Amino acid sequence: MEQTALMTEMGRDWDKFHASDIARKLPFFSRENRLHDCLFSQQFDRALLDYLFAVADRLRAVTQNKTGADTVSQLLAHKRAMLYFVQPSTRTFLSFLNACHILGLKTSEIRDTSTSSEMKGESPEDTVRTFSSYVDLIIMRHPTPGFVEKTAWFMNRIKRPVPVINGGSGKDQHPTQALLDVYTLHRSLPGGPEGKTIVMVGDLKRGRTVRSLSYLMKNYRGVKLVFVSPPQLRMEADILEFLQRHAIPYRETDDFASVMPEADAIYMTRIQDEHDQAEESKSLDLSRFHFRAQDLKVIKPNAIIMHPLPRRHEIEPVVDDDDRAVFWRQERNGMWIRAALISYIFGVDGQIPAPGKT
Numbered sequence: 558m559e560q561t562a563l564m565t566e567m568g569r570d571w572d573k574f575h576a577s578d579i580a581r582k583l584p585f586f587s588r589e590n591r592l593h594d595c596l597f598s599q600q601f602d603r604a605l606l607d608y609l610f611a612v613a614d615r616l617r618a619v620t621q622n623k624t625g626a627d628t629v630s631q632l633l634a635h636k637r638a639m640l641y642f643v644q645p646s647t648r649t650f651l652s653f654l655n656a657c658h659i660l661g662l663k664t665s666e667i668r669d670t671s672t673s674s675e676m677k678g679e680s681p682e683d684t685v686r687t688f689s690s691y692v693d694l695i696i697m698r699h700p701t702p703g704f705v706e707k708t709a710w711f712m713n714r715i716k717r718p719v720p721v722i723n724g725g726s727g728k729d730q731h732p733t734q735a736l737l738d739v740y741t742l743h744r745s746l747p748g749g750p751e752g753k754t755i756v757m758v759g760d761l762k763r764g765r766t767v768r769s770l771s772y773l774m775k776n777y778r779g780v781k782l783v784f785v786s787p788p789q790l791r792m793e794a795d796i797l798e799f800l801q802r803h804a805i806p807y808r809e810t811d812d813f814a815s816v817m818p819e820a821d822a823i824y825m826t827r828i829q830d831e832h833d834q835a836e837e838s839k840s841l842d843l844s845r846f847h848f849r850a851q852d853l854k855v856i857k858p859n860a861i862i863m864h865p866l867p868r869r870h871e872i873e874p875v876v877d878d879d880d881r882a883v884f885w886r887q888e889r890n891g892m893w894i895r896a897a898l899i900s901y902i903f904g905v906d907g908q909i910p911a912p913g914k915t
């Protein structure tokens with residue numbers, strides 16, 4: 558359905574739009590068959606994922622030398638981006654910042670509402686509209702579920718629509734983390750995720766990265782998911798229902814040791830106690846959900862160990878020295894795949910020279 562027709566049908570009612578089925582909403586966030594806003598993992602199909610992986614590979618190869626890096630840094634030198642990260646972040650913020658700089662985008666940032674006019678009573682909606690007066694791209698992390706989507710919905714209704722990228726939204730979604738996770742699976746496992754057993758461990762209830770990664774698995778044949786968590790932190794029903802609907806086999810257990818030997822990828826996560834209502838996580842013994850040096854002897858010789866980071870105690874630091882620990886590479890992959898995504902949103906992906914052609 559055309560964006561304008563969708564808008565007419567749904568009127569100007571955000572609540573009605575927000576409550577609509579995701580399949581109906583997605584066209585609203587695309588333009589000329591190309592992603593305009595990046596908000597949900599469900600926006601990525603297999604063809605787009607494979608294409609973005611190729612663009613990211615090309616970017617990292619061509620920028621190895623100064624001539625290539627200079628060429629790429631001119632592609633978006635006429636554009637500006639706003640990074641509005643009002644929830645803590647190290648790698649998402651820095652990888653987006655550096656992805657912008659690789660492509661030549663100039664950047665500005667707000668990382669704390671106490672330094673913005675929201676402190677004078679300006680609404681968050683007016684604040685982000687203000688950004689749109691100055692920049693060509695908004696990249697956001699926000700603690701309120703749905704707020705990033707609302708920003709994109711709003712931007713698409715004004716005369717100068719500015720693309721919005723979701724850098725993490727409440728407990729809800731973190732689509733570019735899922736993008737870098739699946740890019741890491743693609744680069745680190747022969748044949749990528751297809752036919753692999755992926756074991757996700759930890760706080761699956763409140764971890765937005767595992768939610769977003771689960772959505773992406775519909776693009777790969779033969780994937781099996783194993784969810785390992787204490788009963789209190791099980792994966793939410795909406796994700797389990799999504800997996801059933803797409804015939805993606807999964808099972809749930811609290812016995813991490815028993816499933817380690819079958820894993821092709823182990824995706825560790827930390828406890829998300831910032832979402833605690835009454836310090837309920839404090840009483841949980843999570844030591845059974847940690848990966849230790851001795852576990853390296855149990856897992857497959859070619860399995861990989863992932864983590865979106867930051868970590869606390871989930872992975873012993875000594876594990877970092879094993880070649881199967883890919884989380885530091887995963888972090889770096891994020892910068893390249895985010896640069897690929899931004900180049901795609903602005904339609905300059907086709908201008909990235911092949912290595913050796915600069």
Ligand code: CP
Pocket residue numbers: 645646647648649650725734865866867
């Ligand atoms: N993985 C991730 O989102 O890390 P940050 O919170 O540091 O951005």
